[in-house]
Amino acid sequence: ETGVTQTPRHLVMGMTNKKSLKCEQHLGHNAMYWYKQSAKKPLELMFVYSLEERVENNSVPSRFSPECPNSSHLFLHLHTLQPEDSALYLCASSQEGTGGYEQYFGPGTRLTVT
Amino acid sequence: AQTVTQSQPEMSVQEAETVTLSCTYDTSENNYYLFWYKQPPSRQMILVIRQEAYKQQNATENRFSVNFQKAAKSFSLKISDSQLGDTAMYFCAFMKHNNDMRFGAGTRLTVKP
Numbered sequence: 001e002t003g004v005t006q007t008p009r010h011l012v013m014g015m016t017n018k019k020s021l022k023c024e025q026h027l028g029h030n031a032m033y034w035y036k037q038s039a040k041k042p043l044e045l046m047f048v049y050s051l052e053e054r055v056e057n058n059s060v061p062s063r064f065s066p067e068c069p070n071s072s073h074l075f076l077h078l079h080t081l082q083p084e085d086s087a088l089y090l091c092a093s094s095q096e097g098t099g100g101y102e103q104y105f106g107p108g109t110r111l112t113v114t
Numbered sequence: 115a116q117t118v119t120q121s122q123p124e125m126s127v128q129e130a131e132t133v134t135l136s137c138t139y140d141t142s143e144n145n146y147y148l149f150w151y152k153q154p155p156s157r158q159m160i161l162v163i164r165q166e167a168y169k170q171q172n173a174t175e176n177r178f179s180v181n182f183q184k185a186a187k188s189f190s191l192k193i194s195d196s197q198l199g200d201t202a203m204y205f206c207a208f209m210k211h212n213n214d215m216r217f218g219a220g221t222r223l224t225v226k227p
Contacts (some may be wrong), residue, residue: 002158031213042118043205043217056214090159094213101147101209105159 003027004106006091012112013081021076021109023091031096032074033103034066037088049074050096081113118208120218127196128226134181135191135221137206143167147209148182148189153220154202162204165189196225 003026013019025032034046048056049068063085065077074091088110092103117140127133139148146167153159165173165182172180177197181190193200203222209215 002160004158033213033215040123040219042219045215048213050213096213101211101213102149102161102164103215104161105151107158 002104002106004091004093004104006089006106006109008109009107010110010112012114013078014114015081015083017081018077018079020078021089021091021111023074023076023106025072025074025091025093025104025106027093027095027104029093029095029104030071031094032068032071033092033094034074034076035090035092037090037108043090047076078111081111083113086111086113118206118216118218120204120206120221122221123219124222124224126224126226127193129196129198131196132192132194133196133223135193135204135206135223137189137191137218139187139189139206139208139216141187141208141210143210145211148180149207149209149215150178150180150189150191151205151207151217152200152202153205154199157202159205163191193223198225198227201225 005024007022031050036044046060047066067075088108090108091106094103119138148165150162151159152162163175177194179192203220205220206218
């Protein structure tokens with residue numbers, strides 16, 4: 001266990017549904033991330049939150065909406081997704097300012113859009 | 115933009131043998147961090163080893179070591195005495211100081227008994 005949890009672990013949703021992914025970190029970190037992992041492609045950084053403020057948004061479609069209510073929790077709200085959005089969504093956290101910068105990953109949510 | 119290239123999509127090694135995974139990156143920065151992450155089948159991605167670019171000494175962690183060649187922008191991972199539990203996807207990653215971590219496409223390593 002890395003100290004980062006994600007729920008649900010698996011999600012199947014239709015293109016008209018609205019769902020949310022949840023991430024929680026128990027490491028006292030001050031930065032959190034969402035990544036998309038598709039088969040045979042590098043991990044794609046989607047969003048970065050530092051001290052609960054969004055600092056990175058890598059041209060992600062608006063059908064993905066992040067929320068960071070506090071430093072321990074991160075959500076990814078999903079609506080009107082497309083089949084090509086099916087992927088493993090990974091959450092990660094890190095501690096800024098102390099060097100190292102390694103990120104700790106959650107187990108991921110396997111999302112299937114039908 | 116920084117890019118990370120892992121030229122070996124798949125590799126295999128016999129148990130107890132040594133294997134080296136390749137990684138190259140492209141950057142104009144002088145200070146940065148490099149990482150190797152391991153993602154076992156259906157399990158969480160975990161950090162294997164990291165290297166600060168300003169350090170000339172290669173990082174080591176037990177059976178894992180790196181060969182960091184800054185001028186060549188190369189960062190290979192050597193796994194000694196391979197174990198069945200080393201079977202996983204291995205990702206090389208590059209990061210400047212601003213939390214923007216870039217990953218390679220990964221190398222699938224299979225350790226054979």
